[in-house]
Amino acid sequence: MSVEPIVERSPKVADEVKKTTCYMCACRCGINVHLRDGKVRYIEGNRDHPVNKGVLCAKGSAGIMQHYSPARLRSPLKRVGPRGSGQFEEISWEEALTTATGWLAPIRETDPKKLAFFTGRDQSQALTSWWAQQFGTPNFAAHGGFCSVNMAAGGIYTIGGAFWEFGSPDWDLTEMFVLFGVAEDHDSNPIKMGLGKLKNRGKRVVSVNPVQTGYAAISDDWYGVTPGTDGLLILSLIRELMLSGNIDVDYLRRYTNAPWLVIRNPGAADDGLFLRDDDGKPQILDRNSGKPVASNSRGAAAQLQGEVKLNNGAIAVPSFMLMAEAYLDDAYNPDVIAGKVGIPAARIRQLAADLAEAAFAKEIVINQPWTDWKGEHHETMIGRPVSMHAMRGISAHSNGFQTCRALHVLQLILGSVEVPGGFRFKPPYPKPAEAHPKPAGRPDQVTPGKPMAGAPLGYVLGPDDLIIGKDGAPQRIDKAYSWDAPMSAHGLMHMVISNAVAGDPYPVDVLFMYMANMAWNSSMNTRGVMDMLTAKDDETGEYKIPKIIYSDAYQSEMVAYADLILPDTTYLERHDAISLLDRPICEADGVADAIRWPVLPPDRDVRGFQSVLLDIGARLDLPGMVNEDGSAKYVDYGDYIVNHERKPGIGPLAGFRGENGKAEGRGSPNPAQLDAYIENGGFWHTEIPDAAKYYKMANMAYQDFAVEMGFFDSPQPYDFQIYSEVLQKFLLAAEGHGDVQPPEHLRARVKQCFTPLPSWYPPFEGSAVDEDEFPIHALTQRPMAMYHSWGSQNPWLRQIHGHNPMFLSQTLASKIGVGEGDWIWVTSHHGKIRVPVAVMEGVNEHTIWTWNAIGKRKGAWQLDADAPEVKKGFLLNHLIHELLPPKGDGMRWANSDPITGQAAWFDLRVKIEAAAADEPAEVAPQFDQIASPPGLSKPEAMLRYGLEWTKSATKQSKKGQ
Amino acid sequence: MTSLPEPSAIKLGLVIDLDICVGCQACVVNCKEWNTSGYGAPLSDSDAYGAKPSGAWLNRVHAFEAGTGADAKVVHFPKSCLHCEDAPCVTVCPTGASFKRSEDGIVLVNEDWCIGCGLCAWSCPYGAREMDPAEGVMKKCTLCVDRIYNENLPSEDQVPACVRTCPTNARHYGDLGDPNSEVSLLVAARGGVDLMPEQNTKPVNKYLPPRPRRAANDTPMSLLAMADEATPSGFWKWVDSTLEKLG
Amino acid sequence: MRPAWSIIFFTSISGLGFGLAAWVVLGFIDFVHPQQIFGVGGLVMLLIGAGLLSSTLHLGHPERAWRALSQWRSSWLSREGVLAVLAMLALAGWGWHVFAIGTPPLWANIASALLMAVTVYATSMIYASLKTVARWHHPLTPICYLMFAAAGGLLAILWLQAFWGQGQSDAFELAVLLALASAWGIKLVWWQIAGANGSGSTLASATGLAGLGEVRSIMPPHTSENYLQHEMGFVIARKHTSRLRLIALGLGGILPCLLVIMDGGSTMGIGLALLLHMAGVFVERWLFFAEAKHTVSIYYGHQH
Ligand SMILES: Nc1nc2c(c(=O)[nH]1)N[C@H]1C(S)=C(S)[C@@H](COP(=O)(O)OP(=O)(O)OC[C@H]3O[C@@H](n4cnc5c(=O)[nH]c(N)nc54)[C@H](O)[C@@H]3O)O[C@H]1N2
Ligand SMILES: Nc1nc2c(c(=O)[nH]1)N[C@H]1C(S)=C(S)[C@@H](COP(=O)(O)OP(=O)(O)OC[C@H]3O[C@@H](n4cnc5c(=O)[nH]c(N)nc54)[C@H](O)[C@@H]3O)O[C@H]1N2
Ligand code: SF4
Ligand code: SF4
Ligand code: SF4
Ligand code: SF4
Ligand code: SF4
Ligand SMILES: [Mo]
DSSP: OOOOOOOSSOOOOOOOEEEEEEEETTTOEEEEEEETTTEEEEEEETTTTTTTTTOHHHHHTTTHHHHHEEEEEOOOOEEOTTTTSSOOOEHHHHHHHHHHHHHHHHHHOOGGGGGEEESSSOOOOOHHHHHHHTTTSOOOOTTTHHHHHHHHHHHHHSSSSSSSTTTOOOOOTTTTEEEEEEETTHHHHHHHHHHHHHHHHOOEEEEEEEBSSSHHHHHHHEEOOOTOOOOHHHHHHHHHHHEEEOOOOHHHHHHSTBBBBBEEEESSSTTTTTTBOOTOOEEEEEETTEEETTTTTTTOBBBBSEEEEEEESOEEEEEEHHHHHHSSSSGGHHHHHHHHHOHHHHHHHHHHHHHIIIIIIIIIEEOOOOEEETTEEEEEEEEOOOEEEEEEHSSSSSTTHHHHHHHHHHEEEEESSSSSSSSSEOOOOOOOOOGGOOOOOOOOGOOSSSSSSSSSOOOOSSSGOOOOOOOOOOOOOOOSSSTTTOOOOTTOHHHHHHHHHSSSSSSOSSSEEEEETTTTTTTHHHHHHHHHHHOOOTOOOSSSEEEEEESSOOOGGGGGGGGGOOOOTTTTSSSSOOOTTOOOOOOOEEEEEEEEEESSOOOSSSOOOOHHHHHHHHHOOOOTTTTTTBBBBBHHHHHHHHOOOOOOOOOSOOSBBBBTTOOSSOOOOOTTTHHHHHTTEEEEEEOOOOOSSSTTTTBBBHHHHHHTSSSSOOOOOOBBOOOOHHHHHHHHHEEEEEEEOHHHHHHHHHHOOOOOOOOOOOOOOHHHHTTTSOEEEEEEEEEOOGGGGGTTTTEEEEEEESSEEEOHHHHHHHTTTTTTTTTEEOOOOOOOEEEEEESSSSSSEEEEEEEESSSOOGGGGGOOOOOHHTTTTTGGGGGOOOOOOOOOSOOOOBOOOOOTOOGGGGGOOOEEOOTTTSSSSSSSSOOOOOOOOTTTOOOOOBTTTTTSSOSOOOOOOOSOO | OOOOOOSSSSSHHHHHEEETTOOHHHHHHHHHHHHHTTTSSOOOOOOTTTOEEEESSSSEEEEESOOOOOEEEEEEEEEEEOOTTOOOOHOOOOSSSSEOOOTOOEEEEEEOOOOOOOOHHHOOTOOOOETTTOOEEEEOOOHHHHHTTTTTTTTGSOOOOHHHHTTTTTTEEETTTTTTTHHHHHHHHOOOOOOOOOGGOOOSSSEEOOOOOOOOOOOOOOOOOSSSSSSSHHHHHHHHHHHHOOO | OOOOOHHHHHHHHHHHHHHHHHHHTOSSOOOHHHHEEEEEEEHHHHHHHHHHHHHHHHHHHHGGGGGGGGTTTTTTHHHHHEEEEHHHHHHHHHHHHHHOOOOOOHHHHHHHHHHHHHHHHHHHHHTTTTTTBBSSSSHHHHHHHHHHHHHHHHHHHHHHHTTTOOOOOOHHHHHHHHHHHHHHHHHHHHHTTTTTOSSSHHHHHHHHHHGSEEEEEEEEEEOOHHHHHHHOOOOOOHHHHHHHHHHIIIIIIIIIHHHHHHHHHHHHHHHHHHHHHHHHHHHHEEEHHHHHBHHHHHHOOOOO
């Protein structure tokens, strides 16, 4: 026997480890970047980081390959060929910045609206929105409108925060966790960590999702709901829980507007509004006195049933009575809705029973005294250990806003929001709609050459806040905050190109975009969008969108459609602020923010976009971006992060403020702040005091803490809004009340959809097409190991998801006579695609699905023209239109939620048929190849990352192909 | 070292919890990332940006399914070397490159000796070995032998990369030779199983089966009915009496 | 399993070489001229050598092939290598003895022939010892290899006899026919029974998920083909299988037999028979791999 080889067990790993924040997706985990010889040796999760506590997902682990991607843009580019061809010439930064300024300055001086500035899944909306405001255009938004604004707005308007990034289940205490329509989400690692915790604690995980993969695969119960019907299902659960008395009456009475008195005065202008006193305080019926008193009266015992006679003969009743009236109805009987939602009645009752059992039989009591905002003292914190999370599965439908509201109401009747074991907010949430600014952009708020009177995005509280002209016409290019989408808190990015090209409501001059692949996977009707981007005015021969500026870091499909490219760095080469002013990384127990910083210098002529934006701002003399003498106020984004103050003492980062770097939340700028963050691992975190950890919306200790931290200038306690007066105001307008009323063609729709209590109506696309012709729902899901389009340039990730089949149940597959590996045509009212098939059973019987954004355009991302992403990967987007099928009224009806404008991706209806045997085994449609920009070179075929550090016997590629 | 050593007392290995794995592929990619600059030659990728990309990986996650319709159950299934006690991949190796460490049972390839004949991959029932496309030597899970003993890493990081990164904590690492180790106790408590026991390879790694899911046709638990009767009027009576109690 | 030409060539050609060598040392051919010893010896060495050389072609590191001689205690591949070297040495020694001293003692001849046989056996055991490939893991697998080596060797002797103008006895021709018939006969049986019951492993046992009911693969781990799928996921359609089996049998068995019977022993005729036989054996070896299913394929969606 030979001697056992000696293995080197302690090899050197790295020269140094730099701690920053991941950006392989928007989850923002902390990472330790191990560097060796000036190259990335290894990236791992930062154990101290509040978001990921050491773990790292597949995308994060593939960061090395993203950072060194051959598709990285290398220098600023000016278009030289026709738009869409991808022909560019390299230019200097000076020329690029002068060009951009030259295009933008005249617009600002004449009509700032002619700039549409839209950003993708970036994480600097605090900066970009401020920049838009300083420029003076209302036409700003990020991607939220096509992403999940229903979830975000539904949450804010109902409970003062959303699941999304603003809250999380109480993973350590919850007994039952219900996931509605989530494949992966922005809370990527935290959800996985949480699921692991629950499973290891033996707690119940329930998934409501037409598809059973990923998280749903490990659920203890899987409900394969029919897409678009969750609203019905949830209202049915509410009915069952109410009927059986499984609701938290005390919670409803103390923390929600269930006891608030609603005026019942049919036909009158105040019908359905809250009864308020002279101070505007909503009234409740006090049991002790039998009289209406202000809802925040100390010691009042709120009634949920009763009636108050009003002077004008009308009456007012607690909104809870309206709830009961609405939801005890037989229309929500499980037996009645079972067929529609695709779940047997017995299973619906079972889910209700499980919720009730977890909430009430497993009640948690924490001995933690606290004081509520009415001044009442509580010895304990009562927990209802049921938690939920939902995302685009319920939100990306035209009935999504009401469905998201319904889900929050379900949580509220169980008393499980902001309580131990339930769903908890992450600071600076909770924050009700009233505590948010209202959007600016009305004609009187937009002045050439001046900043806008307020930020372009915010929360409207009624028709008076709409951004419309005197004639009721939309003022924003995306028609956000118009009657088309009154509560569109995130704008409607998916309508910008379409509207601008249609000149509806008006054309724009410059489209400025950042980090959004709008010529491909983030658009509905992708081919149409490509045509729009290249459409020319017949008379002038000019492009209908005359100038397009775009910032990307990589050669995406969108690059070919821009006139000027501002190449960004990778996430390891720049400063970023993950700010409390934007999308926080806080956890329910603590406040936190973080930075990215250049852990490696760029090796190309690229610049961080935020620095470039500030540079352009300074060249345009935008207030706040220049000193008195006209010089640039900030050297770069890093300088801005440290020194910019939104209000005195409040800046992008809340940690290490003040002269000595010890202040938290508020404090003067600290020149050494970035170093302090770096020293601390790239983030800052502070615990919420124990007495402030739950009931934050009503907890004085938390409210004081929030003021101290600078979230608010004064305490902002509030009651959860089950009954939405905001919606009622829009409804009243549709009924003919008030000065601001919807146009005739929208009245009926507003009346149908803007119910003050959550309701369900069938998704629009299903109603607009012949359901017998298009009987099938088609969905996409995010693969956990891919981030939209930007993962495909990654040689590791593309081996995992290099193409995407369409998954069909065996029943559907047999019906059209196909099996694994065959090809089918999928047809919607709008388009037709040929795609490969895979078969699985864990899918709702009327539903087919595929992975999102795997298909790539030929020539993009430095991939081979015959890449599987091109030949066998496809986009469902070709079937989805940004407009509903024409109704014959000449109107352009957006395929969106009528309340928020959320793109209704998952309303898609299709039919399927087998492809003919002689058809090519290749997806259709195919598009022309786009040219590679100058400077990018074809990568080496054989990749051997790490060669210089390994003990490889063969140092050069042997079988290079 | 082609012959197997006497079974070691310490049997280091992984325990993978199929009840928790969501198929996120984190372990797969982190393993690649660690190991491409680690033990032996890089884990290379041929045609990396081309029409037929194909690389060497030490860990891959499958997706399986059983049952039909509402009873269907999807299971994500990570698979890497099981560090078998009776490792056929070791005994077939003609060069002695494949070996099982006598100290801790880790099965490794000595890449300086490996001729790339592929026989060990043929002999492994599980598909745990992959030939490196550039280097022409056999690659396999090393149980991160260059991490678990690595003094350049903090002690809490001296675990396999896949275990450290797994977001759901579905992967556990430890000594399965010690019946009282955490992993052994976990295996005992959850009925951990061997893969393909009929192949008699005596895998060290164990798999924890998914806990049974409630069948779709289970009768519902009765709601904890507190109302006199489940009617709207009964509901109001109940609300009243509840409020009464609350005062 | 993916058929690799180098391996197919190796097993069939070196099999023929060892078969021929065994019959030679057993004295089935007379050396009229001493040079003929070198002729035969050279031919055999060429066959064996070419086979062994080709077997290194599929190696990632052929330059280290010598290491493969080290693990004869446990590895059939190693044993095969060692035995092949020993067999070649024995043959060289035998040739030298015949040339320089005269016919070696019988025990030495038998021992040498046995060494050739054991070498072929070792080759076959590389495959037959793999439990992971049910079709190979069968007692008849080595018999097949040995029989083909024996039959091919006999046919080669017949051809040498024709080539050197030595008369052939009917009995010897009959022996050749018998050998060919039994080789293919056993192969026919092997085709029927070897691995017919699968490896005993199923997706249920491979995943430990038996409790959930029938398990199916719904997604491969990666969409891009990996080494395992390339190497071990090779599948050949059933209809091709039966056609190729017929071709193998026809080329390698029936046609050579007919030629031997009808031709009357011309160099050309027997030469053709030998070539056809080897072509048949190539096809048979190709099928040996192509038809074999590795347990790994279970994980990739193929049952059993
Ligand atoms: N069918 C279907 N379509 C969908 C969806 C769906 O579910 N189904 N989901 C929709 C949703 S929710 C979203 S959010 C969109 C997302 O779609 P997109 O917004 O298009 O998202 P990505 O493709 O991830 O990235 C956009 C661009 O950002 C670039 N980028 C990456 N990193 C950087 C960087 O550091 N700097 C700069 N400047 N650029 C960078 C990438 O190269 C890419 O071109 O897709 C939408 N489209
Ligand atoms: N790995 C990875 N992570 C990501 C992203 C990514 O691209 N990759 N993208 C990020 C972005 S931009 C976003 S917006 C989030 C989105 O996070 P998710 O909302 O989880 O995104 P989707 O993949 O669109 O998942 C939608 C899920 O809803 C289900 N569904 C569809 N229709 C219905 C329905 O009517 N009812 C119910 N109950 N379910 C339904 C689908 O089957 C799918 O599982 O993820 C973020 N995280
Ligand atoms: S979830 Fe993954 S990709 Fe997203 S930030 Fe965290 S580690 Fe990075
Ligand atoms: S990292 Fe964990 S959850 Fe993800 S695939 Fe691997 S074992 Fe499963
Ligand atoms: S799993 Fe395969 S490679 Fe690993 S020890 Fe067992 S037989 Fe060898
Ligand atoms: S490939 Fe290498 S490790 Fe495997 S059997 Fe051959 S020589 Fe041994
Ligand atoms: S133990 Fe190490 S080598 Fe093995 S699968 Fe895990 S990360 Fe890969
Ligand atoms: Mo999104």
